[in-house]
Amino acid sequence: MHQTWNNRILSLVFAGALLGSCATKEDHSEGEWTVPEPAAAMANPLQKGPDHLREGQVVYRLYCETCHGTTGLGDGPAGQALGGHPANLQSEVIQSQTDGTLFFKLSVGRGVMPAFQEVLTETQRWQLVHHLRSLKNTRMEGDSATLPQALVPGISISRWARVAPRAVRIWTSQDGHYLWYATLPGEVYRLSTDRSRAPEKMLDVSDHGIPRLQGATWWKDRLFLSGNVRVNDNKGTKGRLVRVGWDAEGKPNVEVVFTTEVYGTTNTPFDHGWSALQISADEEHLFVVSGSRTDHGEVQDNLGAYPNARDAALTSKIFRIPLHSKDLSLPNDLDSLKAMGVLFAEGVRNAYDLALDQEGRLIAVVNSGDYDQNEDMIWVREGHHYGYPWTMGGMETPQQFPDWVPDPDTDPFLNPGAAAWPNDFHNDPDFPRVPEGIRFTPGFLNFGPDADKFRDKKTGLVRDASDLGIGMTTFTPHSSPLGLVFDTEERLPGRFKGKALVLRYTNGQRSALMQPFTPHGEDLLLLDLELDGSGSNFLLNTYRVAEGFTQPVDAVLLGKSLYVIEYGGREKGGNLWNISFE
Template structure:
C-alpha cells in the first residue's frame, strides 16, 4: 500500500547529506546485536540491511511520513514526548538517545516494520521505500542538528478576530486557568508543574508547585475556586503496570500552599497504550457545591487491554469512561472500582463518555463535553451532559455503532473502509470478540449534538465508505470530523462577547489532518479554533450546533480560557521547544 506523496520544503546542507550517507556503512555483528536486542528478537540479518541513498527530497518524504505516523507519540523533535505517548508505561523511544543512534539503519528499518508492544507494526502499512525514508528522517532528528520548521503562527479567518502572541510556556503544558480576584493566569504541565503570572505582566511568571508538592505525576486536570487550586491526574503503581486516580486540593494561606487530598481510587490496570486516558477534565459547579471530574476510557473501543498480561481480561472499568461528581469539601475519599458502590455513594454523574477531555458549564448551569472517539472512523462527539444519562461508549461513538460488539464481525481492511489505514498498524486491537460487553438493559443512549456546519463536518458514508462533506449534502452529522480531538471548550456564559459571538462557545481541534494518518483521509485542516453556535431543539430535547473555523495555525492547542473579550489559547509543546499562549481578541 502506498500513500500520496506530500511536498515538504526542507533545506539541507551538503555536509549533512554526506554525514547521513556515511551512517549507512555502519554494521553490527551478532554479539553487538544481542546486546542491543532488549527483548525485540531481532534477526541477525536485520543488521546487514543497507539503506538506499536518498537526496534531500527523500528526507522530505521521511518527514512527511513521520508527521503522519510517528509525531503523536515520539514528539515533534523525536524526543519521545508526544502527547499520545504520555499514557504509556513504556515511553516512546527518544531518537536522540545513544541507544537509538548506535543501532544500524537495518535494525531501525526492521523495528519499524515489526513493531512490539505499544509500538505498531508498519510492514503492512508502509512500503519498504517509505520505511527507509523514515529511517533517514529518524537519523536526521537524532543528530541534534535538525531544525524544526517554524510555522507562521496562528492566523485569524474571520473579521472581528485578532490573534497575537502572549508568551512562551514550559514544555508539555496541559491546562490554563483564570483567577478573577487577582487577575492572574495559571497553567499546569503534564509532569506536575504549576505556574502563575499577572495577566498584564506575563514576564513575571513564577513556578509555584512541583510534582513533589502534590504527588500527581501524570497531571491532566485543574480547576480554580477562589484561592484554592484542584489538581487531577494519575499515579502509577504495581511497577508501572497499574494506576490510581487522584485529586488534590491546594489552598493558599498567606501565600503558602496547604495541600490535602480530595480523593484517590483503588488500583486498577493501565493499558500501556495511547488509549489509557486517565483522570482529566475538572470543573466547579455553578452553585460551588461540587467538583465534576472526567475519567477517560482505558481502551480504544471496549476491547481487552491487559497491559501485556498484567491484568488479564481487563477492558474498561467502573472507574473509567465516566463523569464523576464529588462534594467540594470532600476529604481523603477512596473511590472503589465497583459501579454499584460508586452509584450508591452518589458519585457517578454520567456514563459512556470515551474521553471527555474538556467539560464546561453554560450560563444556565448546563454541562457540556467535547469527546474523542477511537481509531475506527467514527465522528467525534459533543454532548449535553445530564445526570444519569448514558452516552453510548463503547457501543456507540459519533452516532455509529462499534462493530466489534457484534459476535460475527471480522475486521477486514479491504472491505471495511472505516478501518482507517493508519489504524491498520494496530489491527490487533480490532478482532472477532464474542466476549465484548453486552449493552446495559433498558438504557437509552443519549445522542451527541447534530452539527450543521459549515466546518468540521466531514464524515465517512456508511453505504459507500466515501468521505463526504455534510454541508454539500445539506445534512448534519454527529458531531465533528473524525479524529479531530476537540479540546479547550469554553462558553461565554456571562454574555460578554460582542455581536454574533455573544453567549456562544469555542473549541480547539488539537489534531491536524496533514500531520495525522487517522485524520488525513478527511481533511488537511485542524489545529484550529472553532466557533460553536448552540441552539436548543425541543423536538430532539438536545442542542443543535453550527460550527465555523475562526483561526488556524496553532501547534498542538490543548486548552483555552475566556477572559472578558479575550480567549487565551495554550499550546502543549514538546520537551525541547515548549509551547505558547496566544491571545485571541474577539471584537
C-alpha cells in the same frame, strides 16, 4: 501495491520476527531489542536526496509524530499515556544504529510500537529511515514558531508568553489578575495578566502527589487538581483529586479530596485517566472526568497483569463530588459508586474538556477511538448514558458484533495506520452486551459548514454533511476537540457574543487517521448552538475562525481575549497565544 523482498532469506527473517512478536508480546516492553544480523546489515537502497527526505518527512508526520514528537525527541502527546516513553530518535543510541536496524524495527514493530510492514511500502520505509537520520540535532526554537492566522475578520493573534513543556491546562484566578497553567508531570505556574511580575512556579509534583496531572480548576481561593498515580510496578493506577490553598507565607496546604481503588493500566495510548474538572453552577459540587482505559471496550490486560480487563467501574464516566469532600475513597465497583451518590453520567470515552453554558448546563467534547467514528459534543445530564463502548459519534462499535470481520481491505472505517490495528481490533464474541433497559443519549447534530466531514455508513466514502444538507454527530473523526469555552458573560463582540469556542488538537496533515477526511486541524472553531425542537438536545453550526497552532491543548476566556496554550513537547516548551476579539 507493497513491494516484495529481493532477498528470500531476509523475507524469512522478517516473517519469523513477526510471528515471534505475536507470540511473545509480553516481553516487548522491556529489555534489549535484538535485530537479526542479515537485517541489520542491509543498506538503504535509496540515495539520500531532497525528494526521498521530503517523502520520509510526510510519512513521519502521519505515522510517527503523534508518539515521537515533531522533532523526534519522544515527546509526542499520544506517547505520554504509555508506561514508558517513546524513543528519543535524536539520541546517540538510535542514531548509531545501522539503516538496516532502523528499517527492521519500524517494519516489524514491538510492544506498543506498531509494525509498518503492511502499512507502508518498502520504499516509504527506506524514505522514513532517511528522515530519521535527518532528525539528529534538530531543534524547534520557540522564536521561530509560525504565527497562527485568523480566518475571519475581527480577530488578532499575538504570542503572549512561552510556557514549560507538556502543558495540559490553563485557567484564571477569579479576580482575573493571574493566568495559571499546569503541566502533565505536575508543575503549576502563575503568570500575572498585567505582566508586572515574572512567571512563578507555584507547585511541583512533590507538593500534591499527582505525577500524571490532567485536570485543574479554581474556586474562590482554592485550586483543585486531578490525575493519576502509577502503582504495582506501573501496571496499575489510582485516581487522585486534591484541593490546594496557600498560607500567608505562600506555603501550599494540600488536602486530599479523594483517591480511588487501584485498577489496571493498559500500556497503550488509550489510557486516558482522570482529567477535566468543572465547578457546578450552584458551586456545591465538582464534576470530574475519568476517561476510558481502552480504545473501544476491548480487552486490555497490560501484558497479562490484569487478565480479561476491559473498562472498569472507575473509567469512562463523569463523577460529581461534593465540593468540600475530604479523604473520600472511591471503590472500583459500579453499585457502590451509585450508592455513594458520586456517579453522574456513564458511557463517556474521553471527555477531556467540560464547560458550563449560559444556563449552567454541563457540556462536554469527547474524543472517539481509532475506528472512523465521529467525535461527540454532549449535554451531560445526571443518570444519562452516552453509549461508550457500544456507540460513539452516532455509530455502533463493530467489535460488539460476532460476525464482524476486521479487515481494512473490506472495512473502510478501519485505518491500517491506527495504533489499535491490528492487535486491538479483532472478532470478539465475548464483547459485553448492552445492559438491559439502557437508552443512549446522542451527541449534538452539527450542520457545518466546517468540521463536518464523515464516512458514510453505506458506501464508506467520506462525505460533507453541510454539502448534503444534513447534520452529523458531531465533529470530523479524530479531531480531538479540546479547550471548550463559553462566552457566558457575553463580553465578546459581534458574531462571537454569547457563543462557544473549541480547539481541534489534531491536524489532518499530521495524522494518518484524520488525513482521509481533511487537511485542516490544529485550529479554533466557533460554535453556534441552539436547542432542538424538543428542547432535549442541541443543534450546532461550526465555523473555522483561526488556524496554525501547534498542538493546542487548552484555552481560557478572560474579558475579550481567549488565551490558547500549546502542549509544547517534552523538552522545548510551547506558546501561549492571545486571541483578541476586536
